[in-house]
Amino acid sequence: MTPTIAEQSAADLGGEGSILLRQRRDHAELDRLMNAYLAADTTETSDTTDAIDSYRERLWQDIVQLVFSHAFAEETVLWPVLRRVSPAGEDLTARVEEEHQAINDLLAQVEKADPDDPRRRAWIEDAFTLVRQDIRDEEDELLPRLRDALGDRQLRRLGAAWEAVRRTAPTRPHPAVPRRPPGNAVLGVALSGFDRLRDLARARGPSARRAGLSAGVPVVAAGAAVLVWRAVVRRGTRCRRVAARPGSKR
Structure with missing residues (x-):
């Protein structure tokens, strides 16, 4: 099997635009944000406590939005393909879906907690540990199998x-949403608009206008993406069948 995607070149991973490169970039950004959050209260600075708290809260919101949009797109687009092209796909995606659910539950707990709740920091650190484990499982186990199966x-x-x-996915924890299509897509599209309006209320400046635009078109964009996804699934399954024929070449 292909080694972990963490150590592969862009060409090895399919070139610019490849799902493997996109995944790795998101993972790197999550790692950066989590490290910045954990270091926010230990860095020597002249900022007031309120300023540090505000900075940390912005980091937290960025982490939450990225975690959920990233995971939703995986569950809607990637894991159905992996289950079709890899004999180990069912077991591997089931394990990662359990990790996603545990992260969802923890982050929902944090979101509901009072900011002064002393347990909140421990929950956040536990969530970060789960996110890092999820990244390792994906980069070391799941994504290399997509590299092996797809051109x-x-x-x-x-x-x-x-x-x-991903650009039209929910950006907040929703523990009751199913982890697999079609249930996650049906509920997720409706929740996405609601989440992005909440994000807009917290945003400022030009970024708020961009968020407002994305909040208004989740149904159209997600519908188009699902059509592309279905085409990829059919093509990937067909390629696998062809490769399995005696005398065939990949």
Whole structure:
């Protein structure tokens, strides 16, 4: 099997736009945000406590939004493909879905907690530990199997579908939403608009206008992405069947 995607070049991962590169970039950004959050109260600074708290809260909101949009797109686009092209896909995606659910539950707990609750910091650190484990499982186990099963063009096509869904996905914890299609997509599209309006209320300046635009078009974009995703699934399954025929070449 292909080694962990953490150590592969862009060309090895299918080139620019590949789902593997997109995933790795998101993972790196999550790692950066989590490290910044944990270091926020230990860095020597002249800022007031209120300023540090405000900075940390902005980091927290960025982490939450990225975690949930990223995971939703994985569950809607990537894992159905992996289950079709890899014999180990069912077991591997089930394990990662359990990790996603545990992260969802923890972050929902944090979101509901009073900011002064002394348990909040421990819950956040536990959530970060789970996120880092999820990243390792994906980069070391799941994503290499997509590299083994799909060609470069398929990886780039899958990346485009994943990105379209990610940009219109829910950005807040919703523990009751199913982890698999079609249930997650049906509920997720409606929740996405609600989440992004909440994000807009917290935003400022030009970024708020961009958030407002994305909040208004989740149904159209997600629908287009699902069509692309279905095409990738059918093509990937067909390629696997062809490769399995005696005398066939990949």
